[in-house]
Amino acid sequence: xxxxxxxxxxxxxxxxxEHGEMTQQQLADKIELxxxxxxxxxxxxxxxxxxxxxxxxxxxxxxLESVFRYEQD
Amino acid sequence: MSFREKxxxxxxxxxxxxxxxxxxxxxxxxxxxxxxxxxxxxxxxIALIVVQIVLTIAVAVxxxxxxxxxxxxxxxxxxxxxxxxxxxxxxxxxxMACFFGARDPPIVFNTNSLLxxxxxxxxxxxxxxxxxxxxxx
Numbered sequence: 001x002x003x004x005x006x007x008x009x010x011x012x013x014x015x016x017x018e019h020g021e022m023t024q025q026q027l028a029d030k031i032e033l034x035x036x037x038x039x040x041x042x043x044x045x046x047x048x049x050x051x052x053x054x055x056x057x058x059x060x061x062x063x064l065e066s067v068f069r070y071e072q073d
Numbered sequence: 074m075s076f077r078e079k080x081x082x083x084x085x086x087x088x089x090x091x092x093x094x095x096x097x098x099x100x101x102x103x104x105x106x107x108x109x110x111x112x113x114x115x116x117x118x119i120a121l122i123v124v125q126i127v128l129t130i131a132v133a134v135x136x137x138x139x140x141x142x143x144x145x146x147x148x149x150x151x152x153x154x155x156x157x158x159x160x161x162x163x164x165x166x167x168x169m170a171c172f173f174g175a176r177d178p179p180i181v182f183n184t185n186s187l188l189x190x191x192x193x194x195x196x197x198x199x200x201x202x203x204x205x206x207x208x209x210x
Contacts, residue, residue, distance in 0.1 A: 034139070036075045036206075037147040045209035046147050 076139035159198035
């Protein structure tokens with residue numbers, strides 16, 4: 001049986017705040033994405049690749065599941 | 074607005090304006106197109122290249138950091154999606170041209186008709202990019 005389509009939520013905004021109020025541009029520079037892409041990820045409009053998701057988690061020193069979580073409708 | 078989105082806007086505006094003027098001139102000339110055809114097309118292509126280069130340089134000077142940065146994964150995905158839509162549009166219109174061209178009596182498509190299909194596909198591609206950038210996808 002197929003799983004219902006869900007949504008990927010993230011804690012990037014909170015984590016940025018907890019890491020010295022890091023800006024989207026600073027995070028973007030660290031993970032080699034554009035600021036607009038970081039903004040789209042934060043708002044849940046774009047799901048990053050697995051590689052980008054791992055890079056984001058590494059910036060905050062957290063495991064992947066602490067940054068991203070999959071929620072079913 | 075990102076550098077890539079600005080580039081897509083430059084593409085849409087310059088192509089719509091310059092090719093729009095070209096096709097309007099062709100329609101106005103009607104059957105008396107004559108020597109205007111080659112010279113007009115050449116002038117159109119040169120104008121398009123010059124306008125796009127000047128506007129792209131202006132945008133790059135305004136935000137050099139964005140301009141230097143390579144395309145990231147989301148921007149590449151947006152380009153791929155837009156190219157897929159444009160290809161579907163182009164393939165459909167060419168297939169229709171072939172269908173109508175094979176009728177009896179055949180409809181003959183001239184250079185300008187084919188150019189119009191190509192320009193429309195390019196406008197579709199840039200337009201799709203802008204829509205996706207606006208939606209944040």
